[in-house]
Amino acid sequence: MRADAARNLEAVLTTGARMLADDPSSSIGAIAAEAGVDRRTVYRRFASREELLAAIYDSRLAAVEDVVRAARFTETTVPVALHRYVEGIIEVNRRWPVELTRMRAEPSIQDRRSRLSTEVDAFLQRATHEGFLREDIPAGWASRLLIQLLHLASKEDMEAPRAADLLVETFLDGIGAR
Amino acid sequence: MRADAARNLEAVLTTGARMLADDPSSSIGAIAAEAGVDRRTVYRRFASREELLAAIYDSRLAAVEDVVRAARFTETTVPVALHRYVEGIIEVNRRWPVELTRMRAEPSIQDRRSRLSTEVDAFLQRATHEGFLREDIPAGWASRLLIQLLHLASKEDMEAPRAADLLVETFLDGIGAR
DNA sequence: CATAACTGCCACACAGAAGTAGCACTTATG
DNA sequence: CATAAGTGCTACTTCTGTGTGGCAGTTATG
Numbered sequence: 001m002r003a004d005a006a007r008n009l010e011a012v013l014t015t016g017a018r019m020l021a022d023d024p025s026s027s028i029g030a031i032a033a034e035a036g037v038d039r040r041t042v043y044r045r046f047a048s049r050e051e052l053l054a055a056i057y058d059s060r061l062a063a064v065e066d067v068v069r070a071a072r073f074t075e076t077t078v079p080v081a082l083h084r085y086v087e088g089i090i091e092v093n094r095r096w097p098v099e100l101t102r103m104r105a106e107p108s109i110q111d112r113r114s115r116l117s118t119e120v121d122a123f124l125q126r127a128t129h130e131g132f133l134r135e136d137i138p139a140g141w142a143s144r145l146l147i148q149l150l151h152l153a154s155k156e157d158m159e160a161p162r163a164a165d166l167l168v169e170t171f172l173d174g175i176g177a178r
Numbered sequence: 179m180r181a182d183a184a185r186n187l188e189a190v191l192t193t194g195a196r197m198l199a200d201d202p203s204s205s206i207g208a209i210a211a212e213a214g215v216d217r218r219t220v221y222r223r224f225a226s227r228e229e230l231l232a233a234i235y236d237s238r239l240a241a242v243e244d245v246v247r248a249a250r251f252t253e254t255t256v257p258v259a260l261h262r263y264v265e266g267i268i269e270v271n272r273r274w275p276v277e278l279t280r281m282r283a284e285p286s287i288q289d290r291r292s293r294l295s296t297e298v299d300a301f302l303q304r305a306t307h308e309g310f311l312r313e314d315i316p317a318g319w320a321s322r323l324l325i326q327l328l329h330l331a332s333k334e335d336m337e338a339p340r341a342a343d344l345l346v347e348t349f350l351d352g353i354g355a356r
Numbered sequence: 357c358a359t360a361a362c363t364g365c366c367a368c369a370c371a372g373a374a375g376t377a378g379c380a381c382t383t384a385t386g
Numbered sequence: 387c388a389t390a391a392g393t394g395c396t397a398c399t400t401c402t403g404t405g406t407g408g409c410a411g412t413t414a415t416g
Contacts, residue, residue: 002384002391025203027373038394134355141344142353148330152322166319172354175312175320180361180414205403216364221405
């Protein structure tokens with residue numbers, strides 16, 4: 001692929017992610033215009049709107065997979081892995097702010113998604129066993145809470161590392177006074 | 179208004195809220211069908227799609243206003259008011275699961291919305307002064323965290339009071355082990 | 357039960373977006 | 387610099403959703 005074509009493709013994907021996060025019904029024409037490209041150019045890469053969405057979602061998923069791999073959930077101490085994971089996901093959320101829930105149906109993507117959440121769940125369970133998390137909370141609450149906090153921290157106007165610190169502190173200690 | 183007409187109107191509003199929360203681009207036809215009503219009936223009440231959305235949003239806003247009023251932010255102790263507020267909003271979120279962010283532009287609605295968030299912010303500030311919340315957190319973090327936790331707890335499969343307890347506990351203490 | 361209110365259905369014009377086709381033009385790369 | 391890759395533009399068809407009109411039929415309410 002030619003270098004400029006790759007640049008255009010990248011622009012379409014990231015711009016699309018940003019616009020679709022803001023308005024899920026954004027038209028291909030609008031996305032193309034915002035990316036500085038003709039509508040026809042998008043259709044040369046993607047046969048349909050669905051394919052573009054799948055490609056955007058795939059980009060996000062790949063980025064998340066990289067973060068999970070780099071976090072080394074099973075090989076590092078809980079605090080270190082948690083910080084690496086949180087900081088990484090915040091950056092992914094900012095670059096690929098796509099609402100994951102929108103992509104039901106795609107079986108292959110669904111599969112990768114559930115594999116990731118299994119890994120995170122296992123990590124949280126390990127954290128519980130090692131005494132970092134309370135044991136008297138409903139099943140699933142920790143993981144859903146973490147996801148929600150990640151959405152929140154990603155939108156916060158601060159550097160990813162600081163946002164990650166704030167998130168982890170809130171996650172573990174809440175914001176109640178001692 | 180005739181009683182059956184009122185029932186239909188109610189069905190259109192609540193069904194619309196539910197469907198639009200799931201897919202913001204739901205068509206009026208789809209909403210009408212799901213509500214067991216003809217598409218034309220919707221257009222007899224609302225001149226346009228925008229008006230229907232505004233009416234749905236207005237319903238939610240009114241419900242939130244009721245909850246805030248009933249919470250008595252300035253007249254009750256912090257823990258009691260917080261619990262009342264949280265439990266009330268969870269119920270509102272379940273009956274009117276509309277994404278508020280979608281309604282930018284409407285000036286009158288925007289106004290009521292900002293008034294509500296001002297009241298909540300003032301309450302959280304009072305809670306901080308009275309020693310219930312930490313003082314060393316960034317401005318706005320507490321209120322955005324609370325909103326996010328409310329989304330999370332509303333989707334949880336448990337009675338509103340239990341979900342409220344879990345939320346408040348997480349809000350104040352986090353989920354880290356002592 | 358008479359009446360007014362309300363509804364369902366068929367039909368229509370209109371707008372916007374999806375997707376497709378071909379051609380002239382530009383530009384990265386060997 | 388020659389060439390193949392890539393792009394922009396105009397135009398077209400198709401489809402779906404919005405919004406409107408009219409009319410026959412049903413139903414709540416006095």
